[in-house]
Amino acid sequence: MRKRLALAHLPTPIQRPKRLADAMGVDLYVKRDDMTAGPEAGNKIRKLEYLLAAAREEGADCVITCGGLQSNHARATALLSAGLGLRAVLYLRTADVAAGAPLEGNALLDRLAGAEVRPISPEAYRDREAVMAEAAAEIRAAGGRPYVIPEGGSNGLGALGYVRAMEEIRKQLDLGLAGGKPFDVIVHASSSGGTAAGTALGAARYGVAGEVRAMAVSDDRATLARVALQLMDDARALEPHLGAPAHLVVDDSARGPAYAVATPEQRQRIVQVARLSGLVLDPVYTGKAFAGLWDLAERGELAGKRVLFLHTGGLPGLLAQGASFADSM
Ligand SMILES: *Cc1c(COP(=O)(O)O)cnc(C)c1O
Numbered sequence: 001m002r003k004r005l006a007l008a009h010l011p012t013p014i015q016r017p018k019r020l021a022d023a024m025g026v027d028l029y030v031k032r033d034d035m036t037a038g039p040e041a042g043n044k045i046r047k048l049e050y051l052l053a054a055a056r057e058e059g060a061d062c063v064i065t066c067g068g069l070q071s072n073h074a075r076a077t078a079l080l081s082a083g084l085g086l087r088a089v090l091y092l093r094t095a096d097v098a099a100g101a102p103l104e105g106n107a108l109l110d111r112l113a114g115a116e117v118r119p120i121s122p123e124a125y126r127d128r129e130a131v132m133a134e135a136a137a138e139i140r141a142a143g144g145r146p147y148v149i150p151e152g153g154s155n156g157l158g159a160l161g162y163v164r165a166m167e168e169i170r171k172q173l174d175l176g177l178a179g180g181k182p183f184d185v186i187v188h189a190s191s192s193g194g195t196a197a198g199t200a201l202g203a204a205r206y207g208v209a210g211e212v213r214a215m216a217v218s219d220d221r222a223t224l225a226r227v228a229l230q231l232m233d234d235a236r237a238l239e240p241h242l243g244a245p246a247h248l249v250v251d252d253s254a255r256g257p258a259y260a261v262a263t264p265e266q267r268q269r270i271v272q273v274a275r276l277s278g279l280v281l282d283p284v285y286t287g288k289a290f291a292g293l294w295d296l297a298e299r300g301e302l303a304g305k306r307v308l309f310l311h312t313g314g315l316p317g318l319l320a321q322g323a324s325f326a327d328s329m
Helices: 018-024 044-057 072-084 105-112 128-141 156-174 194-205 221-238 264-277 286-298 315-319
Strands: 027-032 062-068 087-093 116-120 146-148 183-190 209-216 247-251 306-311
Touching: 018 027, 018 264, 044 072, 044 146, 044 156, 044 194, 062 072, 062 128, 072 087, 072 105, 072 315, 087 105, 087 128, 105 116, 105 315, 116 128, 128 146, 156 194, 156 221, 183 194, 183 286, 194 209, 194 221, 194 247, 209 221, 209 286, 221 247, 264 286, 286 306
Parallel strands: 027 306, 062 087, 062 146, 087 116, 183 209, 183 306, 209 247
Antiparallel strands: none
């Protein structure tokens, strides 16, 4: 077993939002991974339990990672690093490098936690791995001990966080929770691919679901499928006991106009979901994925199926986009 820091509050509940499920006509359950912690909550903390354990084991005193300006992963890394006494260096992608990061949403929490925010243009971000390797070399030359965490915490090691999440759901089902039976399909928002890879491997390993539907929010279907396959290979190289994954469907039908830009219909779904359940989704990840799930239901594709929506968090991203909801309520 890999070393892991116990950073998340586990197990997260599996709930049945009855009014919402009835309105959709879906046998719907929600795994509340938006409740993995306090302000550092969301899916990234499960990956960071492994990644930060590895950083510590290597004697690191600094972590370097990257993401969008409103990256939930960067925020979780910043807050957890503060608690562990690690310096955090964050490369955040923005079209307006000179303006820097606003004191809003995730970026506010990054700064609050004392992380060093380095804004980076979308062009430079394409070479993010080289940029972070160079930063690591500079920090090392100055006597520091850096550990680089890839975008979204998505590598083979990070993906193990979602293998373990599936083991957690298996235990919940064995206790008779959520009807006690495996799900037909798990649906979640997907961008850097680690959650999809770990969920697909773990869902099969622990008999939690036959299918995992990764709703792409940034890359197209083919690109994300390729990334997820590679991550599954990398995770299996670390944990050879993992067998074949569950059937992984990468679906980019709810991607919207661009990363972090939702359609008016998707914002409307976010409003509806809040009013029918009190669940709060965000316009970057979970709102798109859930809108896609609702579309599937309307097309009759979920009839008779037990569906688990994996709520991966993202609340600060919603709070940073409040003005875009003016016409939706
Ligand atoms: C990062 C993130 C995802 C996507 O997870 P990946 O492992 O990067 O694919 C989904 N939802 C939220 C809220 C996230 O922050």
